[in-house]
Amino acid sequence: MIAETVCAAVSAAGLGIAAITAYRKRFLRATRIAAYSLVPLGLVMTGVVEWVADTAFSPTAWAGFGVLGAAWLLFMTTRAVERRRGVTGKERKAAKASRTEAIAPAASAPSLGQGVRPAARPAASPRAGGSGTSASDDFSDIEAILKKHGI
Structure with missing residues (x-):
């Protein structure tokens, strides 16, 4: 009963504000305010407010909301575990059985030894850009950075 009275008062106040806004010749805003103020009255008339009030005070x-929350929590936990695993055990066994060895397994391994450098670099010829540096100078800078970071 109190909720219905409050909703009716809010609607009446909103319609009053809409009338004042229309008096100031802001008709679009007044129409929007009137629409918002009619929503609580419509909810009271359809019985939604009574249902919400009964639900809010019902243990x-x-x-029931607690049970729904627990179900949602269990569902999300199983989804997270599935994503973390990636594939099921049966799928993993089938993939392992169908796996073949690489033709040259060492071919894709990175070289760990020091590369061979020529003793003297050829004279750098200026490029068309006029910078005066050669491509090998650019790569030596990159190589120095990589060595600095241990790569």
């Missing part, structure tokens, strides 16, 4: 309804 059974809160227990």
